[in-house]
Amino acid sequence: MGPVLVAILVVPLAASLLCLKAPARLAKAATLISGVATFGLALSLVPSHQVATALAGWLRADALSVVFLVAVSFLYAATAVFSIGYLRPGDSPGEARYSRRFFAGLNLFAWAMAMTPVVNGLALLWVAVEVTTVVSALLVAIGDTDGAVEAAWKYVLIASMGLGIALLATVFMYYAGATVLGGSYEIFYPRLLGAASRLPPEIVRLSFGLAVLGYGTKMGLVPVHTWLPDAHSEAPTPVSALLSGALLTVSFYAILRFYQVTAKAVGPAFPRDVLLVFGLGSLVLAALYLASQRDLKRLFAYSSIEHMGILAIGMSFSAPVAIIGVLLHVLAHAAAKATAFFGAGSVIRKFGTKDMNRIQGGVGALPWSGPMLLLAVLALSAMPPFGVFRSEFLIVEGGLSHGSTALAAVLVVFVTCAFLGISWSASSTMLTPTPDSVVRGEVSTWMAASMVIGLGALLVLGVHPPSQLSALLERAAAELGAHR
Amino acid sequence: MLGSSPSSLTDAADVVALLVLLSEFAMLRSSLSRSQVRLYAFQSLCVSALAGLVAATRHIGELYGLMGLSFVLKVIVVPMIILRLVKEVRVDVTGSHRLGVATMVLLAIVLSVFGIFVVGRLPVHSKSLPILALALAAAVILVSFLLVIVRNDVVSQAIGFFSLENGVSVASLVLAAGLPLIVELAFLFDLLVAVVVFGLLMRVHHGRAGTLSTETLDRLRG
Numbered sequence: 197m198g199p200v201l202v203a204i205l206v207v208p209l210a211a212s213l214l215c216l217k218a219p220a221r222l223a224k225a226a227t228l229i230s231g232v233a234t235f236g237l238a239l240s241l242v243p244s245h246q247v248a249t250a251l252a253g254w255l256r257a258d259a260l261s262v263v264f265l266v267a268v269s270f271l272y273a274a275t276a277v278f279s280i281g282y283l284r285p286g287d288s289p290g291e292a293r294y295s296r297r298f299f300a301g302l303n304l305f306a307w308a309m310a311m312t313p314v315v316n317g318l319a320l321l322w323v324a325v326e327v328t329t330v331v332s333a334l335l336v337a338i339g340d341t342d343g344a345v346e347a348a349w350k351y352v353l354i355a356s357m358g359l360g361i362a363l364l365a366t367v368f369m370y371y372a373g374a375t376v377l378g379g380s381y382e383i384f385y386p387r388l389l390g391a392a393s394r395l396p397p398e399i400v401r402l403s404f405g406l407a408v409l410g411y412g413t414k415m416g417l418v419p420v421h422t423w424l425p426d427a428h429s430e431a432p433t434p435v436s437a438l439l440s441g442a443l444l445t446v447s448f449y450a451i452l453r454f455y456q457v458t459a460k461a462v463g464p465a466f467p468r469d470v471l472l473v474f475g476l477g478s479l480v481l482a483a484l485y486l487a488s489q490r491d492l493k494r495l496f497a498y499s500s501i502e503h504m505g506i507l508a509i510g511m512s513f514s515a516p517v518a519i520i521g522v523l524l525h526v527l528a529h530a531a532a533k534a535t536a537f538f539g540a541g542s543v544i545r546k547f548g549t550k551d552m553n554r555i556q557g558g559v560g561a562l563p564w565s566g567p568m569l570l571l572a573v574l575a576l577s578a579m580p581p582f583g584v585f586r587s588e589f590l591i592v593e594g595g596l597s598h599g600s601t602a603l604a605a606v607l608v609v610f611v612t613c614a615f616l617g618i619s620w621s622a623s624s625t626m627l628t629p630t631p632d633s634v635v636r637g638e639v640s641t642w643m644a645a646s647m648v649i650g651l652g653a654l655l656v657l658g659v660h661p662p663s664q665l666s667a668l669l670e671r672a673a674a675e676l677g678a679h680r
Numbered sequence: 681m682l683g684s685s686p687s688s689l690t691d692a693a694d695v696v697a698l699l700v701l702l703s704e705f706a707m708l709r710s711s712l713s714r715s716q717v718r719l720y721a722f723q724s725l726c727v728s729a730l731a732g733l734v735a736a737t738r739h740i741g742e743l744y745g746l747m748g749l750s751f752v753l754k755v756i757v758v759p760m761i762i763l764r765l766v767k768e769v770r771v772d773v774t775g776s777h778r779l780g781v782a783t784m785v786l787l788a789i790v791l792s793v794f795g796i797f798v799v800g801r802l803p804v805h806s807k808s809l810p811i812l813a814l815a816l817a818a819a820v821i822l823v824s825f826l827l828v829i830v831r832n833d834v835v836s837q838a839i840g841f842f843s844l845e846n847g848v849s850v851a852s853l854v855l856a857a858g859l860p861l862i863v864e865l866a867f868l869f870d871l872l873v874a875v876v877v878f879g880l881l882m883r884v885h886h887g888r889a890g891t892l893s894t895e896t897l898d899r900l901r902g
Contacts, residue, residue: 317863319859319860320863323863323867323870326870326874327873330870330873330874333877334877334880337881340884340888342888342899343899343900345881345884345885347900349881350897350900352874352877353828353837353838356874357840360821360848361821363845363848363867364821364848367851367852367855367856367859368855370852370859371804371806371856374855374858382860383859383860383863396803399803399804426900488902489902494902
């Protein structure tokens with residue numbers, strides 16, 4: 197399985213380099229091929245029960261890594277499809293330059309995010325997450341409008357400061373390992389996990405707290421989420437989809453790696469409590485903010501904060517079924533949020549604005565994307581038969597079965613609040629009569645096709661997840677200390 | 681240096697670490713972008729010296745290489761990139777303080793004392809540097825946050841982030857002097873990329889807004 201890991205890192209990088217030079221048509225093809233190939237490679241890792249390693253152990257993919265790799269590469273492929281329609285065929289030199297930069301950046305961004313779950317060790321993990329930050333900051337700024345530059349500056353500054361704290365957390369964890377393993381050791385996960393029970397507890401607790409604060413900044417946990425709505429709303433739509441579905445989740449992955457060590461070193465109660473505090477804050481604040489949003493992309497950005505809160509709360513429930521639910525939620529949220537952003541992309545193109553007060557009758561104007569956007573909103577609100585329903589059901593079930601009844605109730609109440617907010621906003625823009633001035637018809641077949649892919653994945657996850665995927669989720673949950 | 685007694689080495693390390701914190705204070709109050717960048721170069725020089733000290737006392741050959749690299753990068757390359765930008769723009773930001781200098785410095789002192797006392801009590805036993813250096817590093821990190829928060833021009837904010845990284849570097853010299861070289865190299869490479877991106881965005885911001893101040897960045901809220 198080692199060569200697969202190497203290929204996952206080579207393919208998007210090669211596509212990115214190619215896009216720097218190639219004309220738009222070739223760049224689109226290369227991005228699509230690279231996205232589909234990466235997804236295929238990630239899927240080939242799903243059935244394997246062995247831990248894949250490569251490059252003398254610097255690359256390593258256990259079940260937990262594969263879950264996140266599947267999420268990232270699925271979004272990469274779906275976004276590649278969407279981007280083909282999103283970038284208009286332009287002949288002017290300015291548009292050609294934009295398209296070159298865009299596709300090169302998109303592939304590089306996907307490469308950095310695919311690297312994050314497969315590098316071995318907390319230090320390289322930090323390096324990979326930092327690379328995702330700088331690449332995505334440039335992609336946010338690529339539109340070169342006042343809003344885009346403002347959002348990119350806030351994003352790169354706040355996320356970098358957060359990652360500075362995450363680096364400090366990494367250094368403390370390295371020190372904790374050094375007290376057991378000696379001054380200079382290779383910082384691979386298995387060595388640190390093997391020594392976890394002998395690590396000094398105060399240092400591990402400090403390190404975990406700093407890691408949640410630091411990586412939580414990139415994950416969008418309240419109160420360090422402030423860059424998120426700006427960056428999501430100002431970035432080009434394909435980048436918004438990747439930011440929300442993939443970038444936030446790989447930051448969550450980084451926190452999970454710290455969780456793994458901390459739970460073994462000081463017991464699971466402490467990391468659960470920390471995650472619960474951040475998770476509750478995110479869920480409550482986002483659920484309340486959702487109702488007052490008038491910008492379509494900001495609406496979905498706040499929904500991302502809500503879902504990141506759900507992930508953190510899910511981790512704080514001790515039941516194994518809740519942990520499995522959290523990992524399924526990673527996949528389901530990625531598919532649902534990307535579909536929502538793809539739909540938003542079509543709507544924004546059609547009406548030429550992100551302001552929901554000026555968007556009327558989206559369903560009438562966009563015969564395919566409109567209804568599919570509504571379905572994506574329902575999926576995000578955990579309606580059956582979509583994947584998010586199954587994952588949130590598992591999380592709540594885990595909370596109820598292990599004595600966290602009150603918390604599970606709070607979770608359900610605020611998820612319902614968020615549902616009201618997002619469905620009210622979405623239906624008031626989509627289900628109203630279409631003005632006569634708007635031409636009916638799809639913006640682009642490619643853009644609509646990407647939504648079909650997203651909804652298809654959601655249905656598969658919701659109705660009947662493949663048995664190999666379920667087995668993968670169980671193995672990954674076991675790696676996080678949840679044994680059935 | 682090698683022949684001197686351990687206690688004088690510890691003292692030297694403490695003094696250098698203190699200089700790192702003092703230069704952070706100076707950056708906080710300095711109102712000229714140029715002098716801020718020079719202070720950052722001086723701070724990086726201190727961090728490199730500290731790395732050299734650890735390399736000499738603990739005989740870690742790799743750390744010399746790292747010291748050289750961080751010297752080239754943080755004392756020469758990064759300050760040059762930013763100084764060039766400041767020169768091109770020809771506005772030396774003055775008075776971008778949101779608070780008065782006295783209030784700012786008082787706040788910084790409170791934060792430093794907090795950092796020094798909290799971290800000084802941690803059960804850390806380092807072979808390379810005294811625990812006081814770690815406590816001072818914590819103070820540098822806290823003050824760098826203050827710098828980013830209370831100054832509203834892009835140069836100060838970028839310098840704030842770079843000096844945060846210096847603080848983490850000092851902490852890692854205390855805690856993780858044996859970190860594998862490849863990882864340290866990756867850190868430095870990352871810093872370089874971050875600097876380029878910061879520089880690029882600063883330039884774009886100046887091109888659009890005609891100023892280095894962040895006062896105009898208030899469109900996105902809610």
